[in-house]
Amino acid sequence: MRPILLSGHERALTQVKFSKEGDLIFSVSKDHIVCAWYSANGERFGAYKGHQGALWTVDVDPTTTLLATGGADNTMRLWEVRTGKLLKTWDYATSVKRVEFSEDGRQLLAVTEKRTGQLSTVYIYDISPDPSEPAPSEHALRIVVDEQPRVTVAGFSYLNHFIIMGHEDGSVSQWDAKSGEHIKDNYSHEDGMQVSDLQWSADRTYFLTASKDKTAKLHDTATLEVLKTYTADTPLNSAAICPDPQQYVILGGGQAAMDVTTTSQRQGKFEARFYHKVFEEEIGRVRGHFGPLNSVAVDPTGKCYCSGGEDGYVRVHHFDPPYFDFQFEVEREARAESRI
Amino acid sequence: MAPSFDQLDPETGDYDAEDDVDFTDLKEQYEVRMEEGLDTFVVIDGLPKVPEDSKPKLVKFLLRKLTTAGKTKEDDVYMPLDESTGQTGGYAFVEYETAAQAAAAVKLLHGTPLDKKHTIAVNKLTDIERYGREGKIDETYHEPEIASFEEKEHLRWWLGDPEGRDQFIMFKADDVGVYWNERDDVPDQIVNRTGWTETFVQWSPKGTYLISMHAQGVQLWGGPNWSRQKRFMHPGANLVDVSPDERYITTWSHKAMEVQEGNPVLSLEEDGKNYIIWDVATAKPIRSFVTLDLAGPTNDAEGNPIKQKIQWPAFKWSSDAKYVARMTQGQSISVYELPKMNLMDRQSIKIEGVMDFEWAPASPQRDNIKTYEQLFCYWTPELGSNPAKVGLMSIPSKDIVRTRNLFNVSDAKLHWQSEASFVCVKVDRHSKSGKSKATNLEIFRVREKGVPVEVVDSIKDTVINFAWEPKGDRFVLITAGEVPDGAPVPPKTSVSFFCPEKSKGNTIGNFKLIRTIDKKNNNAIHWSPNGRFVVVATVMNQQSFDLDFWDLDFEGEKDEKDKDLTANLQLMTTADHYGVTDIEWDPSGRYVATTASFWKHRMENGYHLYTFSGTTLREEPTEQFKQFSWRPRPERLLSKDEMKNVRKNLREYSKTFEELDVAKKSSANKAVVEARRRLLQEWLAYRQRVQEDLEEEREALGLTAVSEERAALEVADDGETRVVEEIYEEILAEEEEIVD
Structure with missing residues (x-):
């Protein structure tokens, strides 16, 4: 099916996110604007204006009532999705690189950047799902990361047991979400190759990290063990897990513009790559962007995916029937067996 | 009065104690060093014995030889007479002006024949003192120790591969690996070593050795364990060349060698030299040379030294x-x-x-x-x-x-x-x-x-490349047209194929042009080692990178006008490999590997593998891919008749191999399917375990099961999503222009 091109941003996209029902797409870009789109037809639902700097991150709570955004203006902001009302602004000393709601939507985390004199810090707030209740100014928990390298991404595990962080040196770490204690590390990606994205499976028992070392790795949340590795031929910026029953992961990346000598599409490898989640084999690629893919996201109901590129476009692709039908022989066998 | 020796009884002597004092250290310290100052002297042995009156004649004769090495005169040649016979003793002492001249004389004149009977031995006087004195050299003969026989690895083991596969090396980043060619499958790695070489690796001409380059010299590797076979210490060696029979090896360093005395392998002979020719069997140098400067000016118009390309192999x-x-x-x-x-x-x-x-x-x-x-x-x-x-x-x-x-x-x-x-x-x-x-x-x-x-x-342009068909009598050449000065693009090239005309008997007819293909960019010709097939390509070019696979004995219909020619030219395929820098046929002529080397540029480095007819088998982009090199094979042992026989009954011979291929393919497929099945089972088991744990925990916390939450989502969707695709076409402006 023909992809839908969402051309509402003027600068590079930094993150795209689906609502839990998959009907809305939220996108943030370096042009200071947060956009919400209908995934079905690409119409713009609205924009959230107020940020004074480039935006790095966005997340929406599971009931699609609250939206959190963070950016280079050193603030995290909380919005009401339906009305676009700014509910709360938190100010920090450095820019906000990542925000994420917990599985139940009652907690919100923010990762602030490490810069001269400031350590990477993860702030956690208790949030009420009711937008009329004021959000707290004080954080419930603060994790100052001083021993590990700079934090690039972070998120809540299943049942808010842990906070998982991805670091600049390619490692992932696990922290207790109640006490803020450091539990363990796994140096899973190549040393010095930052973890650029971390996305969860539907039940948050495993997660996928993308790294500049050209691989994406599937980790078990509880043990941090690497379950699967997907190797691409270009540095990765983002990786998403397709919801069951489809067993795919989608990787996005591309040569950063500064590393490309001739910016032809051939050189840049600006494609979304589909891999089989279990067999680690590449299945297909989707072209279209003419800059690196900065963020990919999959509709939680599995009908479509979207990608946000350095080129300023969000492309929404609704899956065609072959996507749902394609199966490896052994998968077909296994399914036949389970039916019996 | 001191007692004389005869008065002393050795048994009872009172002076024993005094005599026993060990003076050797003092003696050593104060001993007059006789040799010092004697470095300018040489001793000549093996001269004819002549009576006194013919002595001046002999001296004069000898001087003629001696002065070739340095300055000396009649007075400096001392030839003592044997008083008992009245003749010269057959030896002479000669003093040179400097010690260096004396050393040169030893080097130059030792072992020179004077006439049929007399060959002179020239030695440094100090050496005579050092080695010639009694007791300095052990007089008794000691049998040299012969090391017990050690079985060496079989150096040609790779030729015994039952599938007849070829090997190649790949050099990427710092890793050098040797692989079996598996056609379209992942190459089968035999060995991989990080930092095996410092600059590049090279096969010896018959493939017996793999040569690695190091700051200290050159090493040869081989055998099934890839153990070190030989080591050639040539500090700073840059290039290496092996003789066609692999018995000798030439190493060259840009910088002249500096050899200190006492070097275990190199002698002072090698000091200041650039080339060494070694014996591979003993790993000892045979002879060394300095680089010759090429004729022509060494400085350009501005007085800067011109970098001269060395001729390799020199x-x-x-x-x-x-x-x-x-x-x-x-x-x-x-x-x-x-x-x-x-x-x-x-x-x-x-x-x-x-x-x-x-x-x-x-x-x-x-x-x-x-x-x-x-x-x-x-x-x-x-x-x-x-x-x-x-x-x-x-x-x-x-x-x-x-x-x-x-x-x-x-x-x-x-x-x-x-x-x-x-x-x-x-x-x-x-x-x-x-x-x-x-x-x-x-x-x-x-x-x-x-x-x-x-x-x-008949060729009007300049020929930029030429290549004979190996073992054949046809050739391909590439011509390039004139380029106006400063033109940004290289000129278009033309590729011409030549072959001899048909002639009677065993003679080879005159060479005739088969065909010329114009408006190409090609600059490289790579014949199959067995002839017939040739790849004409464009390498090291920014804009084009095509590979044309030609067949000169196409089995299809032949053009009427070509009926007198001993070729039937046909373009089989055109492939392209972005940024290709090197092309190499495998020694059997079945495959062609093309490389985009990191040494030349940094874009899409890696290699492609094609069949002889240009079908792509593999494309493997690899970061920092530097070198791909097929392992050469020694010449075939089959006689011409035997080879002819094989060619005649090819179908029968190939049958077994085809069966092997099919079996391999199906077992490989089976293995893949088996591996997938295992992976899927492991994954499903893992999911089941984790999901059960999670459900248990959720239940304990009083939460609903994940699957139910999921189901709730599904309900929200009415299940009747319809996709309506509408295409609007809107005319924004319409203009009409009349062009006359």
Whole structure:
């Protein structure tokens, strides 16, 4: 099916996110604007204006009532999705690189950047799902990361047991979400190759990290063990897990513009790559962007995916029937067996 | 009064105690060093014994020899008389002006024959003192210890591969690995070592050794365990070349070697040299040389030194490695005889103006010549009123077999056919004004009586590349048109194919053009090692990178106009490999590997593998891919008849291999499916375990199951999503222009 091109941003996209029902797409870009789109037809639902700097991150709570955004203006902001009302602004000393709601939507985390004199810090707030209740100014928990390298991404595990962080040196770490204690590390990606994205499976028992070392790795949340590795031929910026029953992961990346000598599409490898989640084999690629893919996201109901590129476009692709039908022989066998 | 010796009783002597004091340390300290100052002396032995009156004559005769090494005079030659016989003792002491001259005399004159009976031995006086004194050298003979026999690894083990696969090396980042070629499958790694070499690796000509380069020298590896076979200590060695029979190896370093006394491998002989020729079996140097400066100005107009490209290999081996020769440009060719590396006939072959020479790559089989010979071809430019010349010289006789005069020559290149049946001299000629250029081909038919020369002068442009068909009699050349100065693009090139006409009997007809393909960018010709197939490609080019796979014996219909030709040309496929820098056929002529090397550029480095007909088997982009090199094979052991027999019954022979291929493929498929099944089972088991744990925990916390939450989501969706695709076409503006 023909992809839908969402051309509402003027600068590079930094993150795209689906609502839990998959009907809305939220996108943030370096042009200071947060956009919400209908995934079905690409119409713009609205924009959230107020940020004074480039935006790095966005997340929406599971009931699609609250939206959190963070950016280079050193603030995290909380919005009401339906009305676009700014509910709360938190100010920090450095820019906000990542925000994420917990599985139940009652907690919100923010990762602030490490810069001269400031350590990477993860702030956690208790949030009420009711937008009329004021959000707290004080954080419930603060994790100052001083021993590990700079934090690039972070998120809540299943049942808010842990906070998982991805670091600049390619490692992932696990922290207790109640006490803020450091539990363990796994140096899973190549040393010095930052973890650029971390996305969860539907039940948050495993997660996928993308790294500049050209691989994406599937980790078990509880043990941090690497379950699967997907190797691409270009540095990765983002990786998403397709919801069951489809067993795919989608990787996005591309040569950063500064590393490309001739910016032809051939050189840049600006494609979304589909891999089989279990067999680690590449299945297909989707072209279209003419800059690196900065963020990919999959509709939680599995009908479509979207990608946000350095080129300023969000492309929404609704899956065609072959996507749902394609199966490896052994998968077909296994399914036949389970039916019996 | 001191007691005399006879008064002393050794048993009871009172002075014993005093005598026992150990003075050796003092003695050593204060001993007069007799040798000092004697470094300028040499001792000559083996002279004839003559009566006193003929002594001056002998001295004079001897002086003539002695002065070749340094300065000395009659008074400095001391030849003592034996008083009992009244004759000279057959030896002499000679003093030179400096110690260096004395050393030179030893080097130069030791072992020189004076006449049939007398050969002189020249030694340093200090050496006589050091070694000649009694007791300095053990007089009794000790049998040298012979190390017990150790079984060496089989160096040609790889030829016994039951599937007849070929090996190759891949050098990426710092890793050098050797692999079996598995066609379209992942190459089967045999060994991989990080930092195996410091610059590059190279196979020896028959594939026995893998050569690695290091700051300390060169190492040879081989055998099934890839153990070190030999080590050649040449500090700073940059390049290496192995003789065709793999018995000798030449190493070259840009910087002259500095050898300290006491070096275990190199002697002072090697000090200040750039080249060493080694014996592979013993790993000992045979002879060393300095780099010769090329003729011509060493500084450019602004006085900066011109970087001269060295000719490599400078030492060129004859096909049987009995000779190795080096050219002093413009003057002579020095031919050395192996295994001793002595200059043949003690002098270089003077060829005035010689610009280049090339040995025949195989032992020549000239008409009616039964004696052993090797041939080389050389050319000299126009010198004064003398025309330029191309010559063929036979070694060891030094007879000039054939020469040919040429005019208006600006450059020439010598191309031997692999079996030495032909040598093609590609002559770039300038017109009288010197402006326009054209190329002539002068083809010497070496095997025919009198070595006739055939001239192909139908080529209008300059030929930039030329290649004979290996083991064949056809050739391909590429011409390039003139480029206006400063043009940003390289000129278009044309590719021309030539073959001999059909002729009666065993003779080879005249060379005729088969076809010329114009408007190409190609610049490289790579023949299959067995002939027939050729890849004509564009390498090291930013814009184009095409590979044309040609067949010269196409089995399809032949054009009527080509019916007199011994070829049927057909383009099989055109492939392209972005940024290709190198192309190499495997030794069996079945596969072609193309490389985009990190050494040349940084874009999409990696390699492609094609079949002989241009079907892509593999494309493997690899970061920092540097080198791909097939392991050569030694020459085949089958006789011509046996090979013919194989070719005739190819179908039968290939049957077993085909079966093998099918079996391999299906088992590989099976293995893949098996692996997938296992992966899927593991994954499902893992999911089940984790999900059960999670549900248990959720239940304990009083939460609903994940699947139910999921189901709730599904309900929200009415399940009747319909996709309506509407396409609007809107005319924004319409303009009408009338063009007259």
